[in-house]
Amino acid sequence: MKNSTTADAIIIGGGVMGASTAYHLASRGQRNIILLEKEEYFGTGATGRCAGGIRYQFGTEVNVRLSLLSLPMLDRFHDEIGQDISLRKMGYLFLLTLPEEVQIFKHNVEMQNRLGAQTQWLSGDEIRKMVPLMRLDDVLAGSFNPMDGLVDPNSVVMGYIGAAQRLGVKTLTSSPVVSISIQSGNVTAVETPSELFYAPVVVDATGPWSAQTGAMVGLPVPVTPIRRQWLTTSAIPELPPDFPFVIDFARSLYFHTEGPGLLTGMSNPNQASGYDQNIDPDWELVHMEAAIDRLPLLEHVGLASRLAGLYEVTPDAHPIFGKTPIDGYYIVTGFSGHGFMHGPIAGKLMAEIILDGQASSMDISMLDYARFTEDRLIHEYNVV
Numbered sequence: 001m002k003n004s005t006t007a008d009a010i011i012i013g014g015g016v017m018g019a020s021t022a023y024h025l026a027s028r029g030q031r032n033i034i035l036l037e038k039e040e041y042f043g044t045g046a047t048g049r050c051a052g053g054i055r056y057q058f059g060t061e062v063n064v065r066l067s068l069l070s071l072p073m074l075d076r077f078h079d080e081i082g083q084d085i086s087l088r089k090m091g092y093l094f095l096l097t098l099p100e101e102v103q104i105f106k107h108n109v110e111m112q113n114r115l116g117a118q119t120q121w122l123s124g125d126e127i128r129k130m131v132p133l134m135r136l137d138d139v140l141a142g143s144f145n146p147m148d149g150l151v152d153p154n155s156v157v158m159g160y161i162g163a164a165q166r167l168g169v170k171t172l173t174s175s176p177v178v179s180i181s182i183q184s185g186n187v188t189a190v191e192t193p194s195e196l197f198y199a200p201v202v203v204d205a206t207g208p209w210s211a212q213t214g215a216m217v218g219l220p221v222p223v224t225p226i227r228r229q230w231l232t233t234s235a236i237p238e239l240p241p242d243f244p245f246v247i248d249f250a251r252s253l254y255f256h257t258e259g260p261g262l263l264t265g266m267s268n269p270n271q272a273s274g275y276d277q278n279i280d281p282d283w284e285l286v287h288m289e290a291a292i293d294r295l296p297l298l299e300h301v302g303l304a305s306r307l308a309g310l311y312e313v314t315p316d317a318h319p320i321f322g323k324t325p326i327d328g329y330y331i332v333t334g335f336s337g338h339g340f341m342h343g344p345i346a347g348k349l350m351a352e353i354i355l356d357g358q359a360s361s362m363d364i365s366m367l368d369y370a371r372f373t374e375d376r377l378i379h380e381y382n383v384v
C-alpha cells in the first residue's frame with residue numbers, strides 16, 4: 001500500500017513554470033500545495049539549461065505584453081522573493097541580413113513601441129559602430145532594446161521554490177509522476193512510484209515532457225521536444241563590459257557575455273525531435289564556424305563548458321495556458337524556447353485562472369489549449 005496525502009493542488013514539474021505557479025498560488029493564500037519534480041534537483045530541465053536571456057523584442061503583441069508584465073517582476077524579484085538573480089541589462093541586438101526580415105522587424109519595432117517597449121531601430125552603420133569586434137558587412141539594419149538582458153535561471157527557480165516553501169508549499173524532488181487518475185471527467189489524483197496524492201487541481205508544468213504527461217490523462221498536448229545547445233568560452237579580455245546580447249537572426253546564432261568569456265548558441269533548423277540532451281558534436285562544428293565568421297577573435301579562445309537542453313515547441317511557437325477538457329486539470333507549457341523570461345507572469349496568470357476562473361493581469365484567452373482544435377494558431381516571427 002502506498003502512502004497517500006490530500007492537497008488542494010498538485011503541480012507537476014519543478015522548472016520555472018511549476019515553481020512560479022506554486023509561489024503565486026501560495027501567495028494568494030492557497031497553502032496546501034504539493035510540487036512534484038522527477039529529478040533529484042529542481043530546475044534541471046529546460047530552465048536550468050537555458051541561456052537566461054530576457055527581452056521585450058517579440059513579433060506578436062501577446063508575447064510583448066507577457067514581457068511587459070514579466071520582466072518588471074524580475075526587476076522586483078530581489079525585493080519580493082529575497083533572492084539575488086544576477087540581473088544584467090545589456091540589451092538584445094538583433095542583426096538583420098535579409099530584406100524581408102528588415103520589413104517585418106520594422107513593423108515589429110513599431111508595434112513594440114506602441115505597446116510601451118523602448119526598442120530602437122538601428123541602421124547597419126550604427127550597428128557596425130556599436131559592436132566593432134564583429135564582422136558585420138552584410139548587416140542591413142537591426143533592432144536594440146537597452147532594457148533586454150540576462151538573469152540567472154537557477155536563482156529564479158530556487159527563489160520561487162524557497163519562497164513557496166516559506167508559505168507552506170511542500171516541494172518534493174525525486175518524485176516522478178507516473179500516473180494521473182480521472183473520474184467522471186475530473187482529475188482526482190496523481191501517483192509517483194512511492195506515493196499517492198489526491199487533489200481536485202493538477203497543473204502540468206512539465207515543459208518539454210508535457211506530451212508524455214498529457215498522455216497519462218489521454219490529452220494530446222502538442223509540445224515537441226527539440227534539442228538546442230550552447231557553449232561558453234575561456235576569458236576574452238577584448239570584450240567590452242557593455243557587449244550586447246547579439247542575435248544573428250537569419251542564422252539563429254547568438255552571443256552574450258558569460259563570466260569573463262562568451263556564451264554562444266545556434267539553433268539547428270534540422271534538429272529531429274526527441275529527448276536526447278547530449279551535445280551534438282557535428283552541429284557544434286557548424287555552429288563554431290558560423291560564430292567565428294561573425295566574431296573572428298573566437299578562433300583563438302578555448303572552450304570552457306557546453307550544454308544541451310530541450311525547447312518545448314508548439315505548432316505556433318506560443319505557450320499553452322489554462323484549462324483543459326478535463327475538469328481540474330490545467331496546463332502551462334509550450335513556451336517554445338523563450339519561456340524562462342515569461343515564467344514569473346505565467347505563474348501569476350495560472351494562479352488567477354485556477355483561483356478566479358480566468359486570467360485578469362492580461363488577456364491570454366488566445367493562448368488556450370482549444371486553439372489547436374479550433375484552427376486559431378498564432379504566428380510568431382522572432383523565434384531564435
Ligand SMILES: Cc1cc2nc3c(=O)[nH]c(=O)nc-3n(C[C@H](O)[C@H](O)[C@H](O)COP(=O)(O)OP(=O)(O)OC[C@H]3O[C@@H](n4cnc5c(N)ncnc54)[C@H](O)[C@@H]3O)c2cc1C
Nearest residue numbers: 013015017038045046047050051053177207309339340341
Ligand atoms: C538551450 C536553451 C536555451 C534557452 N534560452 C532561453 C533564453 O535565453 N531565454 C528564455 O526565456 N528561455 C530560454 N529557453 C527556454 C526556457 O528554458 C524554457 O521555455 C523554460 O525554461 C520552460 O520552463 P518549464 O518550467 O516549462 O520547463 P522545465 O524547466 O523543463 O521544467 C519542467 C520540469 O518538469 C519535470 N518533469 C517532467 N516530467 C515529470 C514527471 N512525470 N513528474 C515530475 N516531474 C516531471 C522535469 O524534470 C523538469 O524539471 C532556452 C531553452 C534551452 C533548451
